[in-house]
Amino acid sequence: MRLDKFLKISRLIKRRTLAKEVADQGRITINGKQAKASSNVAIGDELAIRFGQKLVTIEIAALRETVKKDEAQELYKVIKEEKIGN
Template identity: 80%
Template sequence: MRLDKFLKISRLIKRRTLAKEVADQGRITINGNQAKASTNVAVGDELIIKFGQKLVTIEVVTLKETVRKDEAEMLYNIIKEEKINA
């Protein structure tokens, strides 16, 4: 599954266009490698996403094409969240 689609379906980022912009700005890494919006995400991948002053590390648990809002958090586990002092 494409990275931008996974971020939208998991509701980590609300819109796919916004997910694409964040990826294109170089604010997402998958398993330590810089990711583009079109990068494939697989179960077990570790994503590090930079949201403003916060770094969020997640692990992909499962991939689904569609999920209900209350099930979206089951697609990933948050490993850690840390503040960035800029």
Template identity: 70%
Template sequence: MRLDKFLKVSRLIKRRTVAKEISDQGRIAINGTTAKASSDVKVGDELAIRFGQKMVKVRINELKETTRKEDAEGMYSVISEESIKTAE
């Protein structure tokens, strides 16, 4: 499954276009490698996503083409969530 589609279906990012923009900016890594929106993800991969001042690491548990809001969180598990300090 494409990275941008996974992010949308899992509801980590609300819109696919936003997921594409973020990945094109180099703010997403799959297993430590910077990823593009078209990168393939599979079960067991670890994603590191930078949201502004926050870094979130998740592990992919399952892939689905569509999902209901209640089931979306089961597609991934959060490994860590940390604030990023900015240099002043």
């Protein structure tokens, strides 16, 4: 599954176009490597996403084409959240 689609379905980022912009800005890594919006993700991959002053690291637990809002968090597991910057 494409990275931008996973981020939208998992509701980590609300819109796919926004997910593409974040990836194009170099703020997402997959298993330590720089990711593009078109990068493929698989179960067990570790994503690090920089949201402003926060770095969120998650592990992909499941991949589905569609998911209900209350089940979206089942697609990933938060490993750590840390503040970055000054």
